[in-house]
Amino acid sequence: MKQKEIINKLTNEEKAAMLSGKTVWQTREIDRLDIPSIFCADGPHGIRKQAGEGDHLGLNASLPATCFPTAATIANSWNDKLGEEIGKALGEEAASQGVNVLLGPGLNIKRSPLCGRNFEYFSEDPYLSGKMAAAYIKGIQGQGVCACPKHFAVNSQEERRMAMNAVIDERTLREIYLTGFEIAVEEGKAGALMTSYNQVNGQYANENKHLLQDILRDEWGFEGMVITDWGGSNDHVEGVKVRSNLEMPAPGLDSARQLLKALEEGRLSQKELDQCTEDLLNGILKWSNTNTGQGFDQEAHHKLAQKAAAESIVLLKNQEDILPLRSKARVALIGDFAIEPRYQGAGSSMVNPTRLETMEEVIKDSELTILGCVKGYERSGKADAAMRKAAIDLAEKADVVLFCFGLDELSESEGIDRSHMRIPQNQIELLEDLGKVNPNIVGVLSAGSAIEMPWQHCLKGILHTYLGGQAGARAVLDIVTGKENPSGRLAESYPIHYEDTPGFCYFPAHQRDSQYRESLFVGYRYYDSAKVRVLYPFGYGLSYSSFEYTDLKITEQGVSCVVKNTSQIDGAEVVQLYIGKDSEKVFRPEKELKGYQKVFIKAGESQEVQILFDDKSFRYWNVKTNRWEIEAGEYHIYIGASSMDIKLTGELVQTGTGAEAPYIKEEMEHYFSAIVNEVSDEEYKALLGKDIPNGKWEGKIGSNDAICQLYYAKSGIARFIYKRLTAMKNKSMEKGKPDLNILFIYNMPLRAIAKMTGGAVSSDMVNGMVTVVNGHFFKGIKRIIGGFFTNRRGNKRYEDTLSTKK
Ligand code: BGC
Numbered sequence: 001m002k003q004k005e006i007i008n009k010l011t012n013e014e015k016a017a018m019l020s021g022k023t024v025w026q027t028r029e030i031d032r033l034d035i036p037s038i039f040c041a042d043g044p045h046g047i048r049k050q051a052g053e054g055d056h057l058g059l060n061a062s063l064p065a066t067c068f069p070t071a072a073t074i075a076n077s078w079n080d081k082l083g084e085e086i087g088k089a090l091g092e093e094a095a096s097q098g099v100n101v102l103l104g105p106g107l108n109i110k111r112s113p114l115c116g117r118n119f120e121y122f123s124e125d126p127y128l129s130g131k132m133a134a135a136y137i138k139g140i141q142g143q144g145v146c147a148c149p150k151h152f153a154v155n156s157q158e159e160r161r162m163a164m165n166a167v168i169d170e171r172t173l174r175e176i177y178l179t180g181f182e183i184a185v186e187e188g189k190a191g192a193l194m195t196s197y198n199q200v201n202g203q204y205a206n207e208n209k210h211l212l213q214d215i216l217r218d219e220w221g222f223e224g225m226v227i228t229d230w231g232g233s234n235d236h237v238e239g240v241k242v243r244s245n246l247e248m249p250a251p252g253l254d255s256a257r258q259l260l261k262a263l264e265e266g267r268l269s270q271k272e273l274d275q276c277t278e279d280l281l282n283g284i285l286k287w288s289n290t291n292t293g294q295g296f297d298q299e300a301h302h303k304l305a306q307k308a309a310a311e312s313i314v315l316l317k318n319q320e321d322i323l324p325l326r327s328k329a330r331v332a333l334i335g336d337f338a339i340e341p342r343y344q345g346a347g348s349s350m351v352n353p354t355r356l357e358t359m360e361e362v363i364k365d366s367e368l369t370i371l372g373c374v375k376g377y378e379r380s381g382k383a384d385a386a387m388r389k390a391a392i393d394l395a396e397k398a399d400v401v402l403f404c405f406g407l408d409e410l411s412e413s414e415g416i417d418r419s420h421m422r423i424p425q426n427q428i429e430l431l432e433d434l435g436k437v438n439p440n441i442v443g444v445l446s447a448g449s450a451i452e453m454p455w456q457h458c459l460k461g462i463l464h465t466y467l468g469g470q471a472g473a474r475a476v477l478d479i480v481t482g483k484e485n486p487s488g489r490l491a492e493s494y495p496i497h498y499e500d501t502p503g504f505c506y507f508p509a510h511q512r513d514s515q516y517r518e519s520l521f522v523g524y525r526y527y528d529s530a531k532v533r534v535l536y537p538f539g540y541g542l543s544y545s546s547f548e549y550t551d552l553k554i555t556e557q558g559v560s561c562v563v564k565n566t567s568q569i570d571g572a573e574v575v576q577l578y579i580g581k582d583s584e585k586v587f588r589p590e591k592e593l594k595g596y597q598k599v600f601i602k603a604g605e606s607q608e609v610q611i612l613f614d615d616k617s618f619r620y621w622n623v624k625t626n627r628w629e630i631e632a633g634e635y636h637i638y639i640g641a642s643s644m645d646i647k648l649t650g651e652l653v654q655t656g657t658g659a660e661a662p663y664i665k666e667e668m669e670h671y672f673s674a675i676v677n678e679v680s681d682e683e684y685k686a687l688l689g690k691d692i693p694n695g696k697w698e699g700k701i702g703s704n705d706a707i708c709q710l711y712y713a714k715s716g717i718a719r720f721i722y723k724r725l726t727a728m729k730n731k732s733m734e735k736g737k738p739d740l741n742i743l744f745i746y747n748m749p750l751r752a753i754a755k756m757t758g759g760a761v762s763s764d765m766v767n768g769m770v771t772v773v774n775g776h777f778f779k780g781i782k783r784i785i786g787g788f789f790t791n792r793r794g795n796k797r798y799e800d801t802l803s804t805k806k
Contacts, residue, residue, distance in 0.1 A: 043102070045090075045104075066301040071105055089296075101287060108150075109124060111522055113418075147192070153181060169689065170621060198514075231756045243276050252759015331363070332374075342407065343446070400441070400442060401441040402480065409738070415743035442459065490540050502522060503518050505677050518679075525592060543571045545601075552650050559613075585665075669683070705749060
């Protein structure tokens with residue numbers, strides 16, 4: 001034990017108190033032993049440090065910070081070095097604001113394009129997600145700030161995110177949903193990790209022994225702090241037993257009292273309490289000295305945000321080489337997003353930018369001849385004939401139209417999933433009208449996740465900017481004018497229709513259980529294997545340059561090939577390594593990403609590109625031996641410019657680890673054929689290796705049921721609360737801006753009331769509320785009132801114990 005001396009000096013009251021937050025963002029200090037408090041802040045693409053009142057939903061203002069492009073955007077750069085540079089800048093800003101723990105990056109897998117937080121996550125692929133996350137972590141922690149990758153694990157939907165259960169087989173868990181975290185922990189050496197709200201196979205992630213102890217600590221050797229998501233703790237005692245070290249935000253001392261009670265009753269051992277305290281203490285002592293108190297170079301970080309955006313923009317279409325535009329081209333700039341950009345998503349990641357550039361402003365600095373800039377449409381989707389006419393009149397006079405459009409705010413927010421993949425219809429109608437007066441339209445698309453594009457024939461060029469951060473506008477301009485050569489490649493697939501997605505039948509779960517029936521077949525793993533056509537494949541993106549691939553060499557160590565820039569323009573290519581294997585024993589996706597490299601190659605020059613194999617290249621998780629194995633035989637090695645644009649192929653034989661075959665093919669045909677939207681109950685059962693949980697609701701509201709389920713409550717008051725909240729939620733939706741508070745409360749389980757009220761409500765009081773909700777009004781009220789006084793007394797007494805120790 002590293003901190004044996006301090007642990008011996010701490011009382012059990014102090015230890016128990018330290019294991020939950022003091023305020024929304026801070027840990028509890030113990031002055032008499034000089035144990036400081038550390039400060040946590042979001043987030044993944046910019047610091048959200050709230051100087052005033054804190055909240056975890058991005059509601060109150062935070063200090064100005066650089067708003068970098070979101071993770072979904074940066075993943076398109078396929079450039080780990082860039083990720084590290086951004087991490088470094090984030091770390092510097094965090095340190096300058098006295099933030100010790102930065103709550104990011106977010107690296108959940110994009111199981112479905114509809115998840116409301118996809119903009120905050122990197123990719124549908126675990127390898128790319130893990131590598132990018134590790135790069136951010138290295139950058140952040142290099143500045144003495146602790147990174148806290150999140151949300152561990154299998155957190156794929158926002159609907160009822162705190163009250164849902166991911167039903168998933170061990171292989172899918174390991175290969176798809178954990179591999180990114182494994183890389184973030186092992187390569188990135190993350191100092192902390194945030195658990196997710198949901199359950200995984202019937203146990204909350206935060207108290208899941210399999211995830212937190214067996215895998216994270218024992219297999220991956222994680223030594224850092226495990227922190228709950230805000231309000232995500234269910235049973236603090238169970239969490240502490242599996243070394244979840246810090247319950248956030250500030251549940252008051254009710255949680256600490258629960259720990260002491262469990263200790264007294266022998267449900268928690270002294271060793272477990274000490275171990276958990278020590279993990280936290282190690283973290284606090286390691287990361288408490290980050291405050292440089294110095295400012296940061298705002299201009300330099302703004303420029304970095306611009307460079308990052310430019311490297312991450314994906315050129316999807318460039319018919320007749322419409323881009324780059326010739327200087328002096330007469331341009332009509334159309335679209336609300338040109339004037340008020342969509343550059344980040346909503347929720348806890350929301351940054352208050354140091355400045356914000358718009359296309360309308362920056363385009364004036366170019367050599368283009370700007371004929372005008374008009375809004376064209378209302379972003380809320382409302383029709384506006386006058387706006388439309390002004391746009392058409394302007395388009396008519398121009399050589400080329402730059403049409404800025406995309407997803408509105410409501411579509412990209414924490415707390416709510418999208419219900420479809422379309423962009424607002426009024427934007428499409430305008431686009432069609434513009435096409436009638438001007439055939440030369442370049443679409444500048446802002447959207448943090450995949451969308452359907454049935455309108456793409458109306459555009460000659462499409463630049464997908466994702467959510468480009470505060471300096472995104474200038475990055476777009478540089479690509480439009482040819483000052484920068486686009487080099488972004490999609491980190492997720494673009495299906496033609498939402499119905500084509502593998503999770504279509506299974507996502508999102510509206511009740512407690514979410515069945516991960518599609519197994520490994522997420523994103524391109526499904527489209528490529530099941531031969532489903534997509535609009536734009538994973539890894540796809542155009543450049544103003546062209547490249548030629550030759551000379552594939554495969555050795556035991558890795559692959560190499562030569563890439564030539566056959567154009568007149570310097571440019572960058574992303575060389576992607578995929579590996580696949582035909583097998584009758586182990587079902588697999590046709591190919592999987594196992595390495596990549598972004599190379600900058602001057603016009604006419606060639607470069608040898610080397611990608612080494614690693615421990616993840618050939619492995620699969622065997623559910624019989626319960627470990628990683630390598631199947632013997634011949635593997636297909638693919639070098640591609642996207643998952644569907646394979647340039648070079650070869651073979652490599654592996655001797656394998658000789659493990660027994662994990663599956664009986666006849667029992668799970670749809671997994672072997674990858675037609676996973678037709679998986680039967682029997683096949684899913686075979687995949688899980690056990691019965692499918694019945695998922696039936698017990699007919700009585702419990703403390704783990706979400707507030708949106710009060711619909712079923714026996715109590716009229718509870719149903720009234722449900723109706724009021726639903727009406728408030730719908731009203732805010734109509735306004736086009738999500739009300740995050742309402743959404744959070746709506747999807748929150750009753751137990752979280754005790755965790756989110758700073759000690760005012762105890763879990764005993766919540767039990768009283770549950771009793772009321774289930775129709776026992778007087779019994780419940782008695783418990784609430786009794787609980788209120790007991791809690792107040794208990795808090796006061798506990799505070800006194802802590803302060804007399806000073
Ligand atoms: C989010 C986390 C975030 C935390 C603190 C939660 O609602 O899920 O990602 O870090 O709030 O703001």
